[in-house]
Amino acid sequence: xxxxxxxxxxxxxxxxxxxxxxxxxxxxxxxxxxxxxxxxxxxxxxxxxxxxxxxxxxxxxxxxxxxxxxxxxxxxxxxxxxxxxxxxxxxxxxxxxxxxxxxxxxxxxxxxxxxxxxxxxxxxxxxxxxxxxxxxxxxxxxxxxxxxxxxxxxxxxxxxxxxxxxxxxxxxxxxxxxxxxxxxxxxxxxxxxxxxxxxxxxxxxxxxxxxxxxxxxxxxxxxxxxxxxxxxxxxxxxxxxxxxxxxxxxxxxxxxxxxxxxxxxxxxxxxxxxxxxxxxxxxxxxxxxxxxxxxxxxxxxxxxxxxxxxxxxxxxxxxxxxxxxxxxxxxxxxxxxxxxxxxxxxxxxx
Ligand SMILES: *[C@@H]1O[C@H](CO)[C@@H](O)[C@H](O)[C@H]1NC(C)=O
Ligand SMILES: *[C@@H]1O[C@H](CO)[C@@H](O)[C@H](O)[C@H]1NC(C)=O
Ligand SMILES: *[C@@H]1O[C@H](CO)[C@@H](O)[C@H](O)[C@H]1NC(C)=O
Ligand SMILES: *[C@@H]1O[C@H](CO)[C@@H](O)[C@H](O)[C@H]1NC(C)=O
Ligand SMILES: *[C@@H]1O[C@H](CO)[C@@H](O)[C@H](O)[C@H]1NC(C)=O
Numbered sequence: 001x002x003x004x005x006x007x008x009x010x011x012x013x014x015x016x017x018x019x020x021x022x023x024x025x026x027x028x029x030x031x032x033x034x035x036x037x038x039x040x041x042x043x044x045x046x047x048x049x050x051x052x053x054x055x056x057x058x059x060x061x062x063x064x065x066x067x068x069x070x071x072x073x074x075x076x077x078x079x080x081x082x083x084x085x086x087x088x089x090x091x092x093x094x095x096x097x098x099x100x101x102x103x104x105x106x107x108x109x110x111x112x113x114x115x116x117x118x119x120x121x122x123x124x125x126x127x128x129x130x131x132x133x134x135x136x137x138x139x140x141x142x143x144x145x146x147x148x149x150x151x152x153x154x155x156x157x158x159x160x161x162x163x164x165x166x167x168x169x170x171x172x173x174x175x176x177x178x179x180x181x182x183x184x185x186x187x188x189x190x191x192x193x194x195x196x197x198x199x200x201x202x203x204x205x206x207x208x209x210x211x212x213x214x215x216x217x218x219x220x221x222x223x224x225x226x227x228x229x230x231x232x233x234x235x236x237x238x239x240x241x242x243x244x245x246x247x248x249x250x251x252x253x254x255x256x257x258x259x260x261x262x263x264x265x266x267x268x269x270x271x272x273x274x275x276x277x278x279x280x281x282x283x284x285x286x287x288x289x290x291x292x293x294x295x296x297x298x299x300x301x302x303x304x305x306x307x308x309x310x311x312x313x314x315x316x317x318x319x320x321x322x323x324x325x326x327x328x329x330x331x332x333x334x335x336x337x338x339x340x341x342x343x344x345x346x347x348x349x350x
Pocket of ligand 1: 036
């Protein structure tokens with residue numbers, strides 16, 4: 001496995017002098033909406049197994065400079081009143097109670113007072129905004145939560161302003177936002193549009209508005225470039241998407257640069273977010289530094305050779321990716337799919 005450790009850490013966390021915001025002084029005066037940030041796809045799906053989307057755990061991602069985290073909120077199958085971070089179904093992958101994940105992030109924020117972080121929730125189960133609020137209320141993250149001025153939606157504070165106010169966690173949810181009741185949990189697709197996310201071939205990365213569906217003109221919104229590849233296994237009517245670690249080095253190198261440059265031409269400005277799998281492989285960090293106009297300092301000790309994934313760091317279970325866009329599955333289908341996935345996982349594991 002190709003592992004480039006601590007690239008961003010070296011570049012940003014140790015800015016040589018003075019005050020740094022998200023690792024670099026030049027970011028302090030820039031509005032939140034004027035920086036290209038790295039987002040990890042399924043940030044919690046960590047491991048060496050076939051189904052994981054990331055090699056390194058969430059906190060390591062933050063240490064390495066990832067500033068956007070994508071989490072999936074799912075009611076726990078044992079106690080549905082408990083929100084867990086799971087992929088599609090907690091029976092298949094359960095990364096634990098959402099409160100614990102938020103607490104981990106809160107601990108990191110406490111240790112890193114000059115960092116602004118974004119959490120993007122995938123809300124496959126139509127959980128309501130107050131269910132998110134309840135979980136946040138029970139975690140230690142609440143004091144850090146940023147509330148946007150929704151009367152002035154396209155105007156974002158600078159990182160310095162956010163850091164000074166202490167409100168430096170920006171939250172989006174992809175459905176069921178209710179900003180009248182819970183103003184800080186913003187509707188993702190009101191503020192951010194995304195390029196297609198179900199790409200299976202490196203030649204097919206496109207720069208069109210995929211979500212929100214039907215949006216013709218993204219002027220005034222931020223945007224996110226999805227740049228990761230899936231392999232697809234079709235089982236009857238089900239499509240099972242398998243992340244492509246073996247080619248992640250290529251996916252996250254020239255392919256990422258070419259795709260993003262195309263989007264910059266299409267949309268007339270750099271993306272606000274670039275979302276990848278296996279962020280530690282390839283040139284994502286180096287390219288983001290360039291896009292943000294800050295120097296990239298290659299870490300002193302980068303091994304270009306295949307090295308072991310740092311298994312001792314891996315706190316999160318692995319999982320199978322199931323097509324997110326599938327309609328809610330019926331119980332028999334769910335049972336079948338669980339059986340299938342568990343069987344496949346056992347085959348993969350042993
Ligand atoms: C930020 O603003 C500068 C100056 O207007 C511009 O060149 C750059 O492309 C912007 N970056 C993003 C991500 O909006
Ligand atoms: C969360 O806490 C705030 C402040 O104490 C309170 O107003 C709100 O009702 C709580 N929300 C939920 C869903 O418990
Ligand atoms: C929010 O934005 C509106 C419109 O620009 C402005 O009138 C209002 O003062 C702002 N509210 C806060 C709390 O800054
Ligand atoms: C999008 O809308 C903006 C103003 O709202 C306009 O200037 C621009 O030309 C539009 N772009 C396209 C492609 O229609
Ligand atoms: C790079 O780091 C590894 C592990 O920390 C170490 O074993 C190796 O000697 C280092 N290589 C160089 C060239 O510094």
